[in-house]
Amino acid sequence: MRRILVTGAAGQVGSELVPALRERYGSDMVVGSDIRVPPVEAVSEGPFEHVDCTHIREIDHAVRRYEIGAIYHLAGLLSATAEEKPRIAWDINMGGLYRVLEVARQHGCSVFFPSSIGAFGPTTPRRQTPQETIQRPTTIYGIMKVSGEMLCDYYQQRFGIDTRGLRLPGLISHVAPPGGGTTDYAVEIFHQAVRYDHYTSFLRADTRLDMMYMPDAIRAVISLMEADPSRLVHRNAFNVTAMNITPAELAEEIRIHRPRFEIDYEVDPLRQAIADSWPEEIDDAAAREEWDWNPDYDLATMTIDMLEHLTARLRPRRRASTD
Numbered sequence: 422m423r424r425i426l427v428t429g430a431a432g433q434v435g436s437e438l439v440p441a442l443r444e445r446y447g448s449d450m451v452v453g454s455d456i457r458v459p460p461v462e463a464v465s466e467g468p469f470e471h472v473d474c475t476h477i478r479e480i481d482h483a484v485r486r487y488e489i490g491a492i493y494h495l496a497g498l499l500s501a502t503a504e505e506k507p508r509i510a511w512d513i514n515m516g517g518l519y520r521v522l523e524v525a526r527q528h529g530c531s532v533f534f535p536s537s538i539g540a541f542g543p544t545t546p547r548r549q550t551p552q553e554t555i556q557r558p559t560t561i562y563g564i565m566k567v568s569g570e571m572l573c574d575y576y577q578q579r580f581g582i583d584t585r586g587l588r589l590p591g592l593i594s595h596v597a598p599p600g601g602g603t604t605d606y607a608v609e610i611f612h613q614a615v616r617y618d619h620y621t622s623f624l625r626a627d628t629r630l631d632m633m634y635m636p637d638a639i640r641a642v643i644s645l646m647e648a649d650p651s652r653l654v655h656r657n658a659f660n661v662t663a664m665n666i667t668p669a670e671l672a673e674e675i676r677i678h679r680p681r682f683e684i685d686y687e688v689d690p691l692r693q694a695i696a697d698s699w700p701e702e703i704d705d706a707a708a709r710e711e712w713d714w715n716p717d718y719d720l721a722t723m724t725i726d727m728l729e730h731l732t733a734r735l736r737p738r739r740r741a742s743t744d
């Protein structure tokens with residue numbers, strides 16, 4: 422078996438995907454890479470390389486040096502950050518994916534590409550959003566995700582590269598902080614609940630979006646990459662979800678365990694506009710049929726697990742103090 426390279430491994434997803442892959446395939450078989458030093462120790466407990474995905478030679482060097490057979494391409498800027506820096510985001514998200522696919526083509530690697538519910542737009546059906554439907558996103562992040570989905574399809578059809586991908590919803594996790602996305606509120610709310618019993622949401626109370634707990638997301642990535650290719654009709658950009666919730670509903674669930682928890686709202690127009698352009702609830706029937714996708718966590722079980730982990734790690738503080 423050739424090794425696995427994970428790009429953007431120091432981020433929210435990579436911090437949990439790298440240890441999970443190492444546990445499954447062996448520490449030496451999984452090479453983490455990023456442009457920054459990983460803040461989470463587990464990521465550096467094994468080979469780790471500096472790889473800037475905007476430089477094809479750096480990707481190529483890592484693939485040759487470690488005899489890589491699969492690239493899990495996580496490097497990129499998230500929705501809110503991309504909207505603030507669209508030109509840089511294009512270089513990293515589109516340029517990075519193109520270079521990864523080119524290296525994969527030259528060395529016969531398979532590629533995992535994480536798309537997002539951001540690949541949909543305001544003209545997409547908002548409820549039970551089908552696997553195949555209108556995709557006219559209005560954010561630069563979404564435009565790059567749709568283009569990325571199509572570029573992966575192209576490399577698969579034209580060059581026979583085994584590309585696979587998921588349209589991930591907002592990811593909730595307690596290991597690494599989120600990297601500047603529209604659904605970051607669903608992580609911040611837990612940290613602030615444990616520390617201050619108070620959270621100010623940057624999204625409106627009734628903003629309904631799909632979400633998933635990170636252990637399910639990691640399982641989804643690995644299951645898709647291990648799926649029997651003869652069963653895959655779609656290969657790329659599978660809709661996957663585990664729950665769809667609003668900030669008010671999440672606050673209510675947290676209050677079951679922390680009755681003093683309070684939420685208020687100071688809406689950020691940029692992130693609210695992004696959220697309003699996304700579906701409320703996607704249909705993941707294709708993933709369930711083609712590779713048996715089924716999430717373990719719902720709102721109730723995810724909330725219990727998040728609070729348990731963060732309560733063990735964070736100390737409560739008074740609201741006036743700073744982080």
Ligand SMILES: NC(=O)c1ccc[n+]([C@@H]2O[C@H](COP(=O)([O-])OP(=O)(O)OC[C@H]3O[C@@H](n4cnc5c(N)ncnc54)[C@H](O)[C@@H]3O)[C@@H](O)[C@H]2O)c1
Nearest residue numbers: 429431432433434456473474496497535537589591592600
């Ligand atoms: N987190 C979510 O809620 C979510 C939801 C849907 C899709 N996704 C997608 O999953 C992927 C990973 O997301 P994440 O949440 O871990 O993001 P993140 O922002 O936490 O991590 C991204 C990592 O990429 C690295 N990076 C940036 N530019 C780079 C470059 N030029 N070369 C190499 N590395 C570079 C950053 O240093 C960072 O560690 C992204 O493609 C994202 O769009 C994430």
